[in-house]
Amino acid sequence: MNPSGWIQFAVYIVALVIITKPMGLYLMQVLDANGRTRLDPVLRPLERGTYRVMGVDPNKEHDWKQYTFAMLLFSLIGCLFTYAILRLQNILPLNPQGLAAVSPDCSFNTATSFTTNTNWQSYVGETTMSYFSQMVGLAFHNFVSAATGIAIAAALVRGIARHSAQTIGNFWVDLVRVTYYLLLPICLVFAVFLVSQGMIQNFKPYTKATLVEPMKVQVEKKSAQGETIKDADGKAVMEEQTVTEQNIVQGPMASQVAIKMLGTNGGGYTNANAAHPFENPTPLSNVLQMLSIFAIGSGLTYYLGRMVKNQKHGWTVWAVMLALFVGGVLLAWHSEAAGNPIHHSLGVAAADGNMEGKEVRFGIFNSALFATITTDASCGAVNSMHDSFTPLGGFVPLFNIELGEVIFGGVGAGLYGILVFVVLAVFIAGLMVGRTPEYLGKKIESYDVKMSMLALLILAIDILAFSAWAIVNKWGTGAMNNSGPHGFSEILYAYSSGTGNNGSAFAGISANTPWLNTTIGFAMLIGRFLMIVPILALAGSLVRKKVTPASAGTFPVHGGTFFILLIGTVLLIGALNFVPALALGPIVEHFLMQGGKLF
Amino acid sequence: MKDFFAETRAAILSTMVLAVVCCGVYPLVVYGLGQALFHDKANGSLIVDPNGTVRGSKLLGQNFTDPKYFHPRPSAAGNGYDAANSSGSNLGPTSQKLNDTIKDRIAAYRSENGLNENQPVPADAVTASGSGLDPHISLQNAELQTPRVAKARGLSVEKVQELIRQRTDGRDLGFLGEPGVNVLNLNLALDQVQ
Incomplete structure (x- = not known):
């Protein structure tokens, strides 16, 4: 944990503080159907034209059921749209590598993955997806699933802020305004900046480079028919080949990476995601990618404060997120910097930390920081391979996901996730003092608590039930790349990431099988939509309530007491649900590693 | 309806x-x-030689094994530095396979570079990167390889050190990230030296 890391950490936090208020104020305008921005002269006509084509009246608001219905319908259509593109990839344009159609189960998994803002990738980007599939099939959802998340957060905040009302906004207006006024302009600037750092943006076929030093490799010997030749034991016969060329990936990467980060999608253009030198060329591109992951989530807490006319509440929620974030970074950083004692005993320099799966230009600190940020938010992009982290270094991303990604969180998803915890915290406080719980003047009743609990229970049940199912079946254990507790962690991480709509992985797992594609696909759908529906129901319930004026007995939702109560609620519920599973994975592996045990 | x-x-x-x-x-x-x-x-920061042949990308590593070249990090991308198939090893901290691989790499690194049996080896020299295409090695790693490369080419150690300095990417804005030596750029520069 060197001084250089501390300086970078401090600079990151200061930058995050600086952008929070401006982002929140801008969100106030974007999420108001009549809001004004400086981009109005350019975007207003586009916005109005879009409503006309859609046949939508932007002044007509939805109640929670209409809002939910529109959101579900839009997600369904988008999912089918992407599924069709992937299945028809071979006949669609912009496919210079001549890649084949994507398999049905992988297409299902990928379409649900991008629709749910997960961006779990069971495929290898550069060998599976054509430029058209990337740019249209996948990047489409990078925009609209992010906009959908923000829309739902806005709907819930309206539910809290309004009283004695019925409607919580118009889904189509939120969708279109967030996409046009928030995501597109920032991405445009960001993408061009990324190109300036070395990120590619072209439509050329992959480039063949002549290697400076030809390389000898062992490959499986193939017969004239293209089949692998096997010896008497059934093992593939190997032969030496000389490789003289390097095939260099190309394509429209920068436009996709900008929204992948800003929209907390995280789906890499390439298999190595943000570890790939094209996809994250410099430490500067790295820090801005990390900042863009938190930008909207952080701004939304300010938006919350403004909307409910209690800015201290917004900042207290923000402070809870920051505290949990800092804790995660310190544990991950400490563990990765301490490295692996088993490897040190072989002769690896102990001062270098654990460099397996990490890039030199980022080093230990930026890898640990990125891993924490990408899982605090539901981003899931990675600049180092979490599968090769030390046990406690890998525990941090896994636990972050299992807390529900409420630490700044996915765009929108982070805010509506933490608000569920806020409702529960207020409820718990009410039980402790024996008063009817109130949140910002509204009585929290049994229906509201039920909806909140439902959202949290779905998270836990979805992750644990699927993991348990996979771990006792051949299709689950056979997919593991590592043995022992680490193999179990790969499975647990996969379903946590899917359910939490994160998308990062302990990537050694061979996830591109019909069983895993299907089960993780359903885990993602459940984790997204069965969470959102109770949350919108909560919004619908809150918006109808009357406000009672604050009295001396009102529990304040800002300040130190509430801060501690909210952190306690998040950690306690997270820990109660997942510690038994985590004990079988990263925690036991930590002790085994200290004892020098190998699998 | x-x-x-x-x-x-x-x-x-x-x-x-x-x-x-x-x-x-x-x-x-x-x-x-x-x-x-x-x-x-x-378009990929391509390196094109005077004949118009593309030799690689400034941002992507390539494999080198000849003693006269600096050697990059081990790679798990395809058969090694496959720039259309990026990947890490994804082997975990208690993996026997990773342990054995690192052990072999340490032995090879020490013998290639004339290190004694107890000398610690830079972590980046014996671990695979996240992308399998990491263009950089750490400064310590480059320093330990310098005598070997200088000897194989009949150059002075000082000359090679000078080239390393020129091909080192420092921290962005002076404080972001970690410095590293770009192996492909350095090896091409070495080939230019008469």
């Missing part, structure tokens, strides 16, 4: 309009600006 059709129509048409704007206009504008302002970078 009327609502149902109206909303379905809105869902289909919004999908089409947003796809045109976000997946057509937007990437093409970025393409236009990228190609106009940063032409070289938008």
